[in-house]
Amino acid sequence: MEIMEHIIQENEKDERIDKVLSAINEEWSRSQVQQWIKEGNVTINEKQIKSNYKCNIGDRILIKIPEPENLDVIPEQMDLDIYYEDSDVLVVNKPKGMVVHPAPGHLTGTLVNGLMAHCKDLSGINGILRPGIVHRIDKDTSGLLMVAKNDMAHEKLVNQLVEKSVTRKYFAIVHGIIPHDFGTVDAPIGRDPEDRQRMTVVDNGKHAVTHFRVLERFHQYSYIECELETGRTHQIRVHMKYIGYPLVGDPKYGPKKTLNINGQALHAGVLGFVHPRTDEYMEFEAPLPEYFSKLLHDIQK
Secondary structure, three states: OEEEEEEOOHHHOOOEHHHHHHHHOOOOOHHHHHHHHHOOOEEEOOEEOOOOOEOOOOOEEEEEEOOOOOOOOOOOOOOOEEEEEOOOEEEEEEOOOOOOOOEOOEOOOOHHHHHHHHOOOOOOOOOOOOOOEOOOOOOOOEEEEEEEOOHHHHHHHHHHHHOOOOEEEEEEEEEOOOOOOEEEEEOOEEEEOOEEEEEEEOOOOEOOEEEEEEEEEOOOEEEEEEEEOOOOOOHHHHHHHHOOOOEOOOOOOOOOOOOOOOOOOEEEEEEEEEOOOOOOEEEEEOOOOHHHHHHHHHHHO
């Protein structure tokens, strides 16, 4: 059983404990957290509490995460936005709000559930809960993902990620006006020692490089394109916060006062890779989702 610790911060004061915990890990649903609390797997300051407990600054929360059951993924019919598919590779445009693969608290409604209903032939390298998944994007990030339909394709696509030859361009809206047109953030990323559910720039972190360019500036915001050289957890969100321009709507790394768009304004708009069988370079582009375009329009006004 995994045990995680979380110390309540100022911005979490007076919030319900079930709301706080479901916010620190996007793969935990509120109902799952409430069940853990009911079963006595969550303590605050070494005492058991109820789901409606209001948090105080400095409260020490211990969460005992039960071992996941050995579950089969349930195929679910979904209207997937598939950009390309052949016998080796599939490229899909994931909507904002969808979790990529099943996990405790999110066993259904994920992209993998939809993929399992769409096609039976997915690579098995990542196991039962993550078939075919070569890389992932956050729940509230929309955009393009490549999926491997067999182990040969999976290995070759992963190798391209390791070699940094995959093209991955993201579009984001950030707080603040970035004065220079281009920039590169080269700063290692690891777990935040003060909050294990967050990532941050740390000396002993993993090498991480993000290139960005400003597409448009507004009164209080900048619209940017980011290109990943590496693919660390929450990389763009962490790097932009690090240089003082956090993403709009980001509940984990953004300011407390931000636009209420239910998650960060981040879209994986361009994905390019060499086909694992034909060795042909392929590139795909997904337009901004409707909420993102509307947000840009509102900010421009």
